[in-house]
Amino acid sequence: MTDQLVADRDSRPRAADAALRRRAAAVIPGGMYGHQSAGPLPPEYPQFLRAGFGARVWDVDGNEYVDLMCSYGPVVLGHRHPAVEAAARSQAALADCQNGPGSVLVELAELLVGTVRHADWAMFAKNGTDATTMCCTIARAHTRRRRILVARGAYHGAAPWCTPRLAGVTPEDRANLGYYTYNDLASVRAAVAEAGADLAGIIVSPFQHDAGFDQELVDPEFARGVRSICTDAGAALILDDVRCGFRLHLGSSWEPIGVLPDLSAWSKAIANGYPLAAVLGSDPFRDAAASIFVTGSFWFSAVAMAAAIATIGALREENALAAMERAGTALSAGILAQAAERGLEVRYTGPPVMPYLTFAGDRDYSLASTFAAAAVRAGVYLHPRHNWFVSAALTDADIAQALAGTDAGFAAVEARLAHHD
Numbered sequence: 538m539t540d541q542l543v544a545d546r547d548s549r550p551r552a553a554d555a556a557l558r559r560r561a562a563a564v565i566p567g568g569m570y571g572h573q574s575a576g577p578l579p580p581e582y583p584q585f586l587r588a589g590f591g592a593r594v595w596d597v598d599g600n601e602y603v604d605l606m607c608s609y610g611p612v613v614l615g616h617r618h619p620a621v622e623a624a625a626r627s628q629a630a631l632a633d634c635q636n637g638p639g640s641v642l643v644e645l646a647e648l649l650v651g652t653v654r655h656a657d658w659a660m661f662a663k664n665g666t667d668a669t670t671m672c673c674t675i676a677r678a679h680t681r682r683r684r685i686l687v688a689r690g691a692y693h694g695a696a697p698w699c700t701p702r703l704a705g706v707t708p709e710d711r712a713n714l715g716y717y718t719y720n721d722l723a724s725v726r727a728a729v730a731e732a733g734a735d736l737a738g739i740i741v742s743p744f745q746h747d748a749g750f751d752q753e754l755v756d757p758e759f760a761r762g763v764r765s766i767c768t769d770a771g772a773a774l775i776l777d778d779v780r781c782g783f784r785l786h787l788g789s790s791w792e793p794i795g796v797l798p799d800l801s802a803w804s805k806a807i808a809n810g811y812p813l814a815a816v817l818g819s820d821p822f823r824d825a826a827a828s829i830f831v832t833g834s835f836w837f838s839a840v841a842m843a844a845a846i847a848t849i850g851a852l853r854e855e856n857a858l859a860a861m862e863r864a865g866t867a868l869s870a871g872i873l874a875q876a877a878e879r880g881l882e883v884r885y886t887g888p889p890v891m892p893y894l895t896f897a898g899d900r901d902y903s904l905a906s907t908f909a910a911a912a913v914r915a916g917v918y919l920h921p922r923h924n925w926f927v928s929a930a931l932t933d934a935d936i937a938q939a940l941a942g943t944d945a946g947f948a949a950v951e952a953r954l955a956h957h958d
């Protein structure tokens with residue numbers, strides 16, 4: 538659709554966003570990179586956002602949205618949560634980036650070791666990709682083997698070994714990977730056999746949340762099977778909890794099914810939006826973790842660590858996981874009722890706190906895009922091709938507005954289907 542057509546059917550102010558996009562096109566390759574580059578988001582979406590509070594965000598033109606993406610996961614308690622902001626401010630008043638870490642490094646490591654059952658130690662970084670990459674490096678250092686098995690289609694970050702786009706990636710970057718199918722133990726066994734004596738580890742996400750596909754919860758038998766395969770082979774079980782960590786459980790996301798990894802990768806929600814990642818591990822992997830060289834200019838920054846300590850405190854004190862579950866369940870019930878009322882065949886998959894909506898037969902995502910475009914015009918920010926995220930800040934009024942937005946989305950899909958009949 539042309540910019541003019543978009544503008545014609547959209548009464549929201551868009552001028553500031555359009556002006557920033559024009560300027561970005563001149564100085565940012567492609568105008569934007571990563572998951573917001575040309576692709577999944579319909580043109581109705583603002584590229585640039587100005588503010589956030591609780592479960593609401595505002596774009597640079599002042600349009601307000603109920604936020605169902607939570608910055609793609611980091612915002613778990615809501616934007617600018619008072620306790621987290623206060624902790625970050627008081628640390629910032631002392632210092633952030635120094636020659637060495639502050640005491641918060643140890644305090645946070647102790648807190649995580651006390652919170653996540655499989656963890657005996659913690660290391661910190663900045664992004665989820667840092668954490669998943671470190672887990673692989675530690676697994677290799679521990680086993681002195683090379684092969685890491687990944688699920689086909691899973692996202693573990695944007696480094697050459699795992700980025701979904703192959704531009705600039707060499708076959709050598711992927712040479713030590715093997716592939717299995719999520720929830721399919723036979724495929725894991727086949728990949729393990731292929732790796733032979735070179736198996737260093739298996740990386741797995743808590744459930745299957747590949748972008749653009751219906752989500753699939755983990756089969757506990759699969760999780761237990763992968764655990765025992767790793768134990769038998771002396772390889773590391775690596776849980777990539779970057780996306781789910783602290784939304785599904787306060788421990789690691791497989792604690793409820795009793796499966797403990799050797800190493801886990803965390804980022805996103807652990808500091809309610811402050812830049813932080815963590816690798817947590819069990820004692821047998823401690824020496825290997827100590828042996829690798831990893832660091833970064835900002836990896837000891839104290840503000841994000843103070844924010845993480847406050848985030849974990851607030852998640853507990855406010856019973857935030859139960860609040861998210863309640864909000865996610867209300868959203869799910871409302872959305873499924875709306876779709877049923879209009880006779881639209883949808884699938885709403887994944888846990889209520891990280892749902893994803895697809896339309897039957899919508900292979901090119903055109904119905905999902907129609908839905909998302911109408912929803913964003915009606916004031917709810919969700920995503921046509923990526924799972925959504927529920928935060929603990931969603932109030933009943935937020936949920937009501939979100940449902941008004943999704944209803945506008947379904948109305949647009951209904952109109953489109955009627956038009957095509």
Ligand SMILES: Cc1ncc(COP(=O)(O)O)c(C=O)c1O
Binds near residue numbers: 777780
């Ligand atoms: C499961 C998973 N692993 C790793 C990553 C990479 O995290 P980051 O984008 O912080 O590098 C992501 C990011 O979306 C993720 O969802």
